[in-house]
Amino acid sequence: MxxxxxxxxxxxxxxxxxxxxxxxxxxxxxxxxxxxxxxxxxxxxxxxxxxxxxxxxxxxxxxxxxxxxxxxxxxxxxxxxxxxxxxxxxxxxxxxxxxxxxxxxxxxxxxxxxxxxxxxxxxxxxxxxxxxxxxxxxxxxxxxxxxxxxxxxxxxxxxxxxxxxxxxxxxxxxxxxxxxxxxxxxxxxxxxxxxxxxxxxxxxxxxxxxxxxxxxxxxxxxxxxxxxxxxxxxxxxxxxxxxxxxxxxxxxxxxxxxxxxxxxxxxxxxVRADTVTKTWRHTPQEHPRIQHIAMQGQKVQFDQPFIAPDGTAIPYPHAPGVPARHTLGCKCFAEYKIDFVAQLVR
Known part of the structure:
Protein backbone atom coordinates (compact mmCIF):
# COMPACT_ATOMS: atom_id res chain seq x y z
CA MET A 1 0.00 0.00 0.00
CA VAL A 271 -1.50 29.68 -9.37
CA ARG A 272 -3.30 32.68 -7.88
CA ALA A 273 -1.59 34.25 -4.85
CA ASP A 274 -4.93 34.75 -3.08
CA THR A 275 -5.55 30.97 -3.14
CA VAL A 276 -2.26 30.10 -1.38
CA THR A 277 -1.89 30.02 2.39
CA LYS A 278 1.06 29.15 4.57
CA THR A 279 1.01 27.70 8.08
CA TRP A 280 3.79 27.88 10.67
CA ARG A 281 4.93 24.44 11.82
CA HIS A 282 7.02 24.26 14.99
CA THR A 283 9.43 21.36 15.41
CA PRO A 284 9.77 20.12 19.03
CA GLN A 285 13.36 20.16 20.29
CA GLU A 286 15.32 20.16 23.54
CA HIS A 287 15.50 23.94 23.92
CA PRO A 288 12.52 25.32 21.99
CA ARG A 289 11.78 28.98 21.39
CA ILE A 290 8.69 29.83 23.40
CA GLN A 291 7.66 32.33 20.73
CA HIS A 292 7.79 29.69 18.01
CA ILE A 293 5.72 27.29 20.09
CA ALA A 294 3.11 30.05 20.33
CA MET A 295 3.23 30.45 16.53
CA GLN A 296 2.43 26.78 15.87
CA GLY A 297 -0.52 26.63 13.49
CA GLN A 298 -0.51 30.36 12.67
CA LYS A 299 -2.00 30.65 9.17
CA VAL A 300 -1.57 33.58 6.79
CA GLN A 301 -2.00 34.36 3.11
CA PHE A 302 0.96 33.80 0.80
CA ASP A 303 1.88 37.47 0.54
CA GLN A 304 1.50 38.14 4.27
CA PRO A 305 4.18 37.54 6.95
CA PHE A 306 3.83 35.51 10.11
CA ILE A 307 3.85 37.69 13.23
CA ALA A 308 5.87 36.54 16.24
CA PRO A 309 4.68 37.39 19.77
CA ASP A 310 7.43 40.05 20.00
CA GLY A 311 6.00 41.72 16.89
CA THR A 312 8.65 40.50 14.44
CA ALA A 313 7.28 40.01 10.91
CA ILE A 314 8.64 36.76 9.45
CA PRO A 315 7.89 35.99 5.77
CA TYR A 316 8.81 32.34 6.42
CA PRO A 317 11.22 30.55 8.80
CA HIS A 318 14.85 31.54 8.11
CA ALA A 319 13.85 34.26 5.64
CA PRO A 320 16.53 36.87 4.80
CA GLY A 321 16.61 39.80 7.18
CA VAL A 322 14.89 37.99 10.06
CA PRO A 323 16.77 38.59 13.37
CA ALA A 324 19.10 35.82 14.53
CA ARG A 325 16.98 35.30 17.66
CA HIS A 326 14.35 33.80 15.37
CA THR A 327 16.66 31.82 13.07
CA LEU A 328 19.79 30.33 14.67
CA GLY A 329 18.99 26.80 15.77
CA CYS A 330 15.38 27.11 14.62
CA LYS A 331 13.88 23.97 13.03
CA CYS A 332 10.48 25.39 12.11
CA PHE A 333 9.13 25.35 8.56
CA ALA A 334 6.15 26.73 6.63
CA GLU A 335 3.51 24.47 5.11
CA TYR A 336 2.01 25.90 1.91
CA LYS A 337 -1.44 24.94 0.61
CA ILE A 338 -3.51 25.83 -2.46
CA ASP A 339 -7.28 26.22 -2.24
CA PHE A 340 -8.20 24.26 -5.39
CA VAL A 341 -11.87 25.24 -5.35
CA ALA A 342 -11.02 28.94 -5.16
CA GLN A 343 -8.35 28.44 -7.82
CA LEU A 344 -10.88 26.97 -10.27
CA VAL A 345 -13.64 29.45 -9.48
CA ARG A 346 -11.41 32.49 -9.86
Whole structure:
Protein backbone atom coordinates (compact mmCIF):
# COMPACT_ATOMS: atom_id res chain seq x y z
CA MET A 1 0.00 0.00 0.00
CA UNK A 2 1.41 3.41 -0.99
CA UNK A 3 1.76 5.65 2.07
CA UNK A 4 1.49 9.39 1.46
CA UNK A 5 4.12 11.34 3.37
CA UNK A 6 3.09 14.30 5.50
CA UNK A 7 4.61 17.74 4.81
CA UNK A 8 6.77 17.34 7.92
CA UNK A 9 8.05 13.95 6.81
CA UNK A 10 8.92 15.27 3.36
CA UNK A 11 10.72 18.23 4.90
CA UNK A 12 12.63 16.00 7.35
CA UNK A 13 13.81 13.84 4.45
CA UNK A 14 15.18 16.91 2.66
CA UNK A 15 16.96 18.07 5.81
CA UNK A 16 18.52 14.64 6.36
CA UNK A 17 19.70 14.64 2.76
CA UNK A 18 21.28 18.09 2.59
CA UNK A 19 22.27 19.10 6.13
CA UNK A 20 25.16 16.58 6.46
CA UNK A 21 26.49 17.71 3.06
CA UNK A 22 26.49 21.39 4.05
CA UNK A 23 28.18 20.62 7.38
CA UNK A 24 30.82 18.44 5.69
CA UNK A 25 31.47 21.11 3.04
CA UNK A 26 32.29 23.67 5.74
CA UNK A 27 34.69 21.26 7.45
CA UNK A 28 36.26 20.39 4.10
CA UNK A 29 36.93 24.08 3.51
CA UNK A 30 38.60 24.41 6.91
CA UNK A 31 40.66 21.28 6.27
CA UNK A 32 41.75 22.70 2.90
CA UNK A 33 42.94 25.89 4.59
CA UNK A 34 44.84 24.19 7.41
CA UNK A 35 46.39 21.50 5.21
CA UNK A 36 47.90 24.18 2.97
CA UNK A 37 49.37 26.21 5.80
CA UNK A 38 53.18 26.46 5.79
CA UNK A 39 54.04 27.01 9.45
CA UNK A 40 57.53 28.35 8.73
CA UNK A 41 56.15 31.29 6.74
CA UNK A 42 53.84 32.30 9.56
CA UNK A 43 56.59 32.00 12.18
CA UNK A 44 59.01 34.10 10.09
CA UNK A 45 56.46 36.91 9.87
CA UNK A 46 55.72 36.74 13.59
CA UNK A 47 59.44 36.95 14.35
CA UNK A 48 59.43 40.26 12.46
CA UNK A 49 56.29 41.38 14.31
CA UNK A 50 54.32 41.33 11.05
CA UNK A 51 50.89 40.23 12.25
CA UNK A 52 49.14 41.15 9.00
CA UNK A 53 51.71 39.20 7.02
CA UNK A 54 51.17 36.16 9.24
CA UNK A 55 47.41 36.34 8.67
CA UNK A 56 47.93 36.65 4.91
CA UNK A 57 50.22 33.62 4.95
CA UNK A 58 47.29 31.48 6.09
CA UNK A 59 45.40 32.21 2.84
CA UNK A 60 42.04 32.72 4.54
CA UNK A 61 40.24 33.64 1.33
CA UNK A 62 36.75 33.14 -0.06
CA UNK A 63 37.86 30.67 -2.73
CA UNK A 64 38.47 28.06 -0.02
CA UNK A 65 34.75 28.04 0.78
CA UNK A 66 33.51 27.17 -2.72
CA UNK A 67 32.53 23.65 -1.52
CA UNK A 68 30.19 25.29 1.01
CA UNK A 69 28.77 27.52 -1.72
CA UNK A 70 28.09 24.46 -3.89
CA UNK A 71 26.48 22.48 -1.05
CA UNK A 72 24.08 25.35 -0.34
CA UNK A 73 23.25 25.59 -4.05
CA UNK A 74 22.39 21.89 -4.16
CA UNK A 75 20.18 22.18 -1.07
CA UNK A 76 18.43 25.21 -2.58
CA UNK A 77 17.78 23.54 -5.93
CA UNK A 78 16.82 20.27 -4.25
CA UNK A 79 14.26 22.10 -2.16
CA UNK A 80 12.81 23.85 -5.21
CA UNK A 81 12.45 20.60 -7.16
CA UNK A 82 10.87 18.84 -4.18
CA UNK A 83 8.40 21.70 -3.71
CA UNK A 84 6.97 21.56 -7.25
CA UNK A 85 7.00 17.76 -7.24
CA UNK A 86 5.00 17.84 -4.00
CA UNK A 87 2.34 20.13 -5.41
CA UNK A 88 -0.92 18.26 -6.08
CA UNK A 89 -2.00 18.08 -9.72
CA UNK A 90 -3.30 21.45 -10.88
CA UNK A 91 -5.93 21.73 -13.63
CA UNK A 92 -7.42 24.63 -15.53
CA UNK A 93 -11.22 25.21 -15.82
CA UNK A 94 -11.24 22.94 -18.90
CA UNK A 95 -9.76 20.08 -16.90
CA UNK A 96 -6.36 20.20 -18.55
CA UNK A 97 -3.34 19.51 -16.35
CA UNK A 98 -1.22 22.54 -15.52
CA UNK A 99 2.50 21.83 -15.82
CA UNK A 100 4.63 23.30 -13.03
CA UNK A 101 8.43 23.27 -12.93
CA UNK A 102 11.19 24.60 -10.72
CA UNK A 103 13.27 27.20 -12.55
CA UNK A 104 16.72 27.48 -11.00
CA UNK A 105 17.60 30.26 -13.47
CA UNK A 106 14.67 32.40 -12.40
CA UNK A 107 15.82 35.89 -11.37
CA UNK A 108 14.59 35.54 -7.79
CA UNK A 109 16.29 32.15 -7.44
CA UNK A 110 19.60 33.33 -8.84
CA UNK A 111 19.48 36.51 -6.77
CA UNK A 112 18.90 34.63 -3.51
CA UNK A 113 21.74 32.19 -4.22
CA UNK A 114 24.17 34.91 -5.24
CA UNK A 115 23.41 37.30 -2.40
CA UNK A 116 23.04 34.72 0.35
CA UNK A 117 26.13 32.66 -0.44
CA UNK A 118 28.41 35.60 -1.12
CA UNK A 119 27.37 37.39 2.08
CA UNK A 120 27.75 34.22 4.15
CA UNK A 121 31.24 33.46 2.88
CA UNK A 122 32.38 37.09 3.14
CA UNK A 123 31.18 37.19 6.75
CA UNK A 124 32.95 33.90 7.57
CA UNK A 125 36.27 35.04 6.09
CA UNK A 126 36.16 38.52 7.62
CA UNK A 127 35.29 37.24 11.09
CA UNK A 128 37.92 34.50 10.75
CA UNK A 129 40.64 37.04 9.99
CA UNK A 130 39.64 39.04 13.07
CA UNK A 131 39.78 35.94 15.28
CA UNK A 132 43.19 34.87 13.98
CA UNK A 133 44.70 38.35 14.23
CA UNK A 134 43.43 38.77 17.79
CA UNK A 135 44.85 35.39 18.85
CA UNK A 136 48.27 36.09 17.29
CA UNK A 137 48.49 39.46 19.00
CA UNK A 138 47.46 37.97 22.34
CA UNK A 139 50.00 35.14 22.07
CA UNK A 140 52.91 37.46 21.42
CA UNK A 141 51.74 39.89 24.14
CA UNK A 142 51.61 36.94 26.55
CA UNK A 143 55.28 36.29 25.88
CA UNK A 144 54.83 33.07 23.92
CA UNK A 145 57.46 32.49 21.26
CA UNK A 146 56.35 32.83 17.60
CA UNK A 147 56.25 29.08 17.02
CA UNK A 148 53.97 28.37 19.98
CA UNK A 149 51.80 31.35 19.08
CA UNK A 150 51.40 30.12 15.51
CA UNK A 151 50.67 26.53 16.57
CA UNK A 152 48.00 27.66 19.02
CA UNK A 153 46.25 29.38 16.11
CA UNK A 154 46.73 26.96 13.20
CA UNK A 155 46.72 23.76 15.27
CA UNK A 156 49.20 20.94 15.65
CA UNK A 157 49.56 18.05 13.21
CA UNK A 158 48.12 14.77 14.46
CA UNK A 159 50.79 12.18 13.66
CA UNK A 160 48.14 9.50 13.15
CA UNK A 161 45.78 11.37 10.82
CA UNK A 162 48.26 13.85 9.37
CA UNK A 163 45.77 16.71 9.83
CA UNK A 164 45.95 19.77 12.05
CA UNK A 165 43.88 19.79 15.21
CA UNK A 166 43.15 22.21 18.01
CA UNK A 167 43.60 25.49 16.16
CA UNK A 168 41.32 28.48 15.82
CA UNK A 169 40.83 28.29 12.05
CA UNK A 170 37.10 27.89 11.42
CA UNK A 171 35.99 29.42 14.71
CA UNK A 172 34.15 32.73 15.04
CA UNK A 173 35.88 35.63 16.76
CA UNK A 174 33.63 35.05 19.78
CA UNK A 175 34.59 31.38 19.93
CA UNK A 176 38.23 32.41 19.64
CA UNK A 177 37.71 34.52 22.77
CA UNK A 178 36.21 31.49 24.52
CA UNK A 179 39.38 29.51 23.83
CA UNK A 180 41.57 32.39 25.02
CA UNK A 181 39.62 32.65 28.27
CA UNK A 182 39.76 28.90 28.80
CA UNK A 183 43.53 29.04 28.36
CA UNK A 184 43.76 31.84 30.93
CA UNK A 185 41.65 29.87 33.38
CA UNK A 186 43.85 26.79 33.06
CA UNK A 187 47.04 28.82 33.54
CA UNK A 188 45.69 30.92 36.42
CA UNK A 189 46.10 28.45 39.26
CA UNK A 190 43.02 30.07 40.81
CA UNK A 191 40.45 27.47 41.97
CA UNK A 192 37.47 29.64 40.96
CA UNK A 193 38.79 30.12 37.42
CA UNK A 194 39.72 26.46 37.08
CA UNK A 195 36.21 25.48 38.19
CA UNK A 196 34.81 27.84 35.59
CA UNK A 197 36.71 25.91 32.92
CA UNK A 198 34.99 22.73 34.14
CA UNK A 199 31.62 24.39 33.42
CA UNK A 200 32.41 24.78 29.69
CA UNK A 201 30.02 22.54 27.77
CA UNK A 202 32.33 21.88 24.79
CA UNK A 203 35.42 20.92 26.82
CA UNK A 204 37.01 17.48 26.47
CA UNK A 205 36.03 15.83 29.75
CA UNK A 206 38.91 13.38 29.56
CA UNK A 207 41.11 16.17 30.96
CA UNK A 208 38.84 17.00 33.91
CA UNK A 209 40.89 14.92 36.33
CA UNK A 210 44.02 16.95 35.56
CA UNK A 211 42.11 20.18 36.12
CA UNK A 212 40.69 18.96 39.44
CA UNK A 213 44.20 18.00 40.52
CA UNK A 214 45.33 21.57 39.79
CA UNK A 215 42.40 22.90 41.84
CA UNK A 216 43.38 20.79 44.83
CA UNK A 217 47.02 21.86 44.54
CA UNK A 218 46.04 25.48 43.85
CA UNK A 219 48.52 25.48 40.97
CA UNK A 220 48.23 26.16 37.25
CA UNK A 221 47.77 23.28 34.85
CA UNK A 222 51.20 22.58 33.25
CA UNK A 223 51.71 24.70 30.13
CA UNK A 224 52.19 21.72 27.81
CA UNK A 225 48.93 20.19 29.03
CA UNK A 226 47.14 23.53 28.62
CA UNK A 227 48.00 23.57 24.92
CA UNK A 228 46.47 20.14 24.47
CA UNK A 229 43.39 20.82 26.63
CA UNK A 230 42.66 24.17 24.95
CA UNK A 231 43.16 22.50 21.57
CA UNK A 232 40.54 19.86 22.28
CA UNK A 233 38.18 22.58 23.50
CA UNK A 234 38.70 24.43 20.23
CA UNK A 235 37.91 21.22 18.33
CA UNK A 236 34.63 20.95 20.24
CA UNK A 237 33.75 24.51 19.30
CA UNK A 238 34.62 23.84 15.64
CA UNK A 239 32.20 20.90 15.64
CA UNK A 240 29.53 23.19 17.12
CA UNK A 241 30.22 25.78 14.40
CA UNK A 242 29.93 23.15 11.67
CA UNK A 243 26.68 21.81 13.16
CA UNK A 244 25.25 25.34 13.40
CA UNK A 245 26.15 26.21 9.81
CA UNK A 246 24.90 22.88 8.51
CA UNK A 247 21.52 23.29 10.19
CA UNK A 248 21.02 27.01 9.59
CA UNK A 249 22.09 27.07 5.95
CA UNK A 250 20.07 23.98 5.06
CA UNK A 251 16.89 25.39 6.59
CA UNK A 252 17.55 28.78 4.97
CA UNK A 253 18.02 27.20 1.53
CA UNK A 254 14.97 24.95 1.82
CA UNK A 255 12.77 27.73 3.17
CA UNK A 256 13.79 30.16 0.44
CA UNK A 257 13.44 27.65 -2.40
CA UNK A 258 9.94 26.63 -1.26
CA UNK A 259 8.75 30.22 -1.13
CA UNK A 260 10.36 31.09 -4.47
CA UNK A 261 8.93 27.93 -6.10
CA UNK A 262 5.41 29.04 -5.23
CA UNK A 263 6.19 32.59 -6.30
CA UNK A 264 7.37 31.31 -9.70
CA UNK A 265 4.05 29.58 -10.35
CA UNK A 266 2.15 32.71 -9.27
CA UNK A 267 4.21 34.93 -11.58
CA UNK A 268 3.55 32.56 -14.49
CA UNK A 269 -0.19 32.71 -13.83
CA UNK A 270 -0.47 29.02 -12.98
CA VAL A 271 -1.50 29.68 -9.37
CA ARG A 272 -3.30 32.68 -7.88
CA ALA A 273 -1.59 34.25 -4.85
CA ASP A 274 -4.93 34.75 -3.08
CA THR A 275 -5.55 30.97 -3.14
CA VAL A 276 -2.26 30.10 -1.38
CA THR A 277 -1.89 30.02 2.39
CA LYS A 278 1.06 29.15 4.57
CA THR A 279 1.01 27.70 8.08
CA TRP A 280 3.79 27.88 10.67
CA ARG A 281 4.93 24.44 11.82
CA HIS A 282 7.02 24.26 14.99
CA THR A 283 9.43 21.36 15.41
CA PRO A 284 9.77 20.12 19.03
CA GLN A 285 13.36 20.16 20.29
CA GLU A 286 15.32 20.16 23.54
CA HIS A 287 15.50 23.94 23.92
CA PRO A 288 12.52 25.32 21.99
CA ARG A 289 11.78 28.98 21.39
CA ILE A 290 8.69 29.83 23.40
CA GLN A 291 7.66 32.33 20.73
CA HIS A 292 7.79 29.69 18.01
CA ILE A 293 5.72 27.29 20.09
CA ALA A 294 3.11 30.05 20.33
CA MET A 295 3.23 30.45 16.53
CA GLN A 296 2.43 26.78 15.87
CA GLY A 297 -0.52 26.63 13.49
CA GLN A 298 -0.51 30.36 12.67
CA LYS A 299 -2.00 30.65 9.17
CA VAL A 300 -1.57 33.58 6.79
CA GLN A 301 -2.00 34.36 3.11
CA PHE A 302 0.96 33.80 0.80
CA ASP A 303 1.88 37.47 0.54
CA GLN A 304 1.50 38.14 4.27
CA PRO A 305 4.18 37.54 6.95
CA PHE A 306 3.83 35.51 10.11
CA ILE A 307 3.85 37.69 13.23
CA ALA A 308 5.87 36.54 16.24
CA PRO A 309 4.68 37.39 19.77
CA ASP A 310 7.43 40.05 20.00
CA GLY A 311 6.00 41.72 16.89
CA THR A 312 8.65 40.50 14.44
CA ALA A 313 7.28 40.01 10.91
CA ILE A 314 8.64 36.76 9.45
CA PRO A 315 7.89 35.99 5.77
CA TYR A 316 8.81 32.34 6.42
CA PRO A 317 11.22 30.55 8.80
CA HIS A 318 14.85 31.54 8.11
CA ALA A 319 13.85 34.26 5.64
CA PRO A 320 16.53 36.87 4.80
CA GLY A 321 16.61 39.80 7.18
CA VAL A 322 14.89 37.99 10.06
CA PRO A 323 16.77 38.59 13.37
CA ALA A 324 19.10 35.82 14.53
CA ARG A 325 16.98 35.30 17.66
CA HIS A 326 14.35 33.80 15.37
CA THR A 327 16.66 31.82 13.07
CA LEU A 328 19.79 30.33 14.67
CA GLY A 329 18.99 26.80 15.77
CA CYS A 330 15.38 27.11 14.62
CA LYS A 331 13.88 23.97 13.03
CA CYS A 332 10.48 25.39 12.11
CA PHE A 333 9.13 25.35 8.56
CA ALA A 334 6.15 26.73 6.63
CA GLU A 335 3.51 24.47 5.11
CA TYR A 336 2.01 25.90 1.91
CA LYS A 337 -1.44 24.94 0.61
CA ILE A 338 -3.51 25.83 -2.46
CA ASP A 339 -7.28 26.22 -2.24
CA PHE A 340 -8.20 24.26 -5.39
CA VAL A 341 -11.87 25.24 -5.35
CA ALA A 342 -11.02 28.94 -5.16
CA GLN A 343 -8.35 28.44 -7.82
CA LEU A 344 -10.88 26.97 -10.27
CA VAL A 345 -13.64 29.45 -9.48
CA ARG A 346 -11.41 32.49 -9.86
Missing amino acids: LVRLTPRQRFDILVSQFEPAVRAAFLDAIDDITSNIVLRRIVERLERGDINGAVQAMHLDEAAFRPLDEAIRQAFNGGGVATVEGMPTLRDPSGHRIVVRWDARNLAAETWLRDHSSQLITDIVTDQQVAVRTALEAGLARGDNPTRTALDVVGRVNRVTGTREGGLVGLTSVQGEYVARARQELLSGEPDQLRNYLSRARRDKRFDAAVRKAIEARKPVPADAVGKIAGRYADGLLKLRADTIGLHETFAALGASKDIAFRQQIEKGK
